Amino acid sequence: MTADMPADMQAGFAAALLDPDRPVPPGLRAWNGSDPARRFGVYRNNVIVSLVGALADTFPVVRQLVGSEFFDAMAGVYVRAHPPASAVLAHYGDGFADWLAGFAPARGLPCLPDMARLERARVAAYHAADAEPVTPASIAAHLARPALLPAARLRLHPSCRVLRSNFAVHALWAAHQRDDAFGGDGPAIDIDTACAMLVLRDAADEVLVVGIDAGAAGFIGALLEGRRLGDALQQAPGVDLAGTLALLLRHGAVVAWHADGADA
């Protein structure tokens, strides 16, 4: 027995768990002398099924779009190629959307990667850090000094994310949320319609997907990058500033407002 024995054993065990073509690791036994491969298969199954299940929890609409059988097979390929690095599975699947874009069997559904990005953003928003929105009184005080507005920096709620897609993923996602009780077909969706979305968690702990126009997406995206209000406006020509600010404030998405432009 060498000092590296446990590491070697676990390395072989781990490799065989993720690769069904590898032989069962040596040194295993069963009380009745039966082939340990069948028993080892329980571990193989647990690893893949549990991680596929974690992805299925995060990407329910992607799963509905491709069908559960296709999804489970596809997610199994992803799990074997990109097993998680962390035991905190709320973060697992960050790379799934990019991987999907290169997964040839799913090319028939080009909106799939963006749908995965939307679903991943929703989970991230659900678990994002808490932050208190700025008070209406404080906002009124800032708006009363318009000369200071261009230099101001706004910090948005940690759950906020802006997504853009060349496909109508927002409408498609919304169609998949409809309760069967409302039944029937929703409005027809032209999948080749571009859209932009703001994902955030509101004060009632609801994760919202809000449709926004390209101007608002550019403006909010610039705020998320830490730009001053004036710079954000320049990056988003044609943005409806009043409407976009009102949207953010209505959802409690502004959590700090620094008039002097200091780092928010």
Place this chain on the structure above:
Amino acid sequence: MTPLAGIGLKDAHALPLLQGAAAVDFIEVHAENCLVAGGPRLRRLELLRERLPLSIHGVGLSIGGAAALDEAHLAALHGLVRRFEPRWFSEHLAWSRHGGIWLNDLLPLPYDAQTLARVCEHIDRVQTRLARRMLLENPSSYVEFSASTFDEGGFLAEVVRRTGCGLLLDVNNAYVSGVNHGRDPWALIEALPVLAIDEIHLAGFAEDRDAAGDRLLIDHHGSPVDAAVWRLYERTLQALGPRPTLIERDHDVPGLPVLAAEAAQARAMLRAALPLREAA
């Protein structure tokens, strides 16, 4: 002593519990499900924590891992334990991580002197870092190792003796492993130091067959506690006296009333196991 019967808490149960939809005596959460930056899960847990004793059950430390413990993960657990101050913190006699990959299953260990030394070293580190005693849970397993020189009960007893940790006795795991390895499950329980057992887990298993056609039980936490496990639990209580007992369900999780009813069954058995003077 009040007998405590609790449930493993899932997101869907938090609001019904806060609204008083059912009575349970304590709750247990998986540590790794709580290692998120914020959001409703932690906020509800904070509210529940004010009303019920809390157990934090880790599945991510890989105590039996060949490599050193993941110090970043341990630091995150330390933060969690400081924030929620659980009454119990437990982990598993298993490994789950190798070479930077998280395998998400509780994998088996050879019970030999080398594993014993490593497991004890890791438990020492956990107890030092978290500044508290931890409970170690007996695993369910599907294979054994030719290299093993201890039986599972003897191994666990030695870990307790060397580290001063406590034990979380999973009666379902004891039954599953007993059947899977052709042993009497009671032999494992009997070998454990009685006073070290601070919590009990009960759960359901699924049934399969191995290559020889013998029963192979799968610890899947997806069904009610089996009658054979209830019988083993009753016998355990007769030997140990009452211990805080948790109903675990991680798959096909039913509504709160169903789980609370299973907890009530455990509570009734806990009361029956009280010494007469206390039960009166």
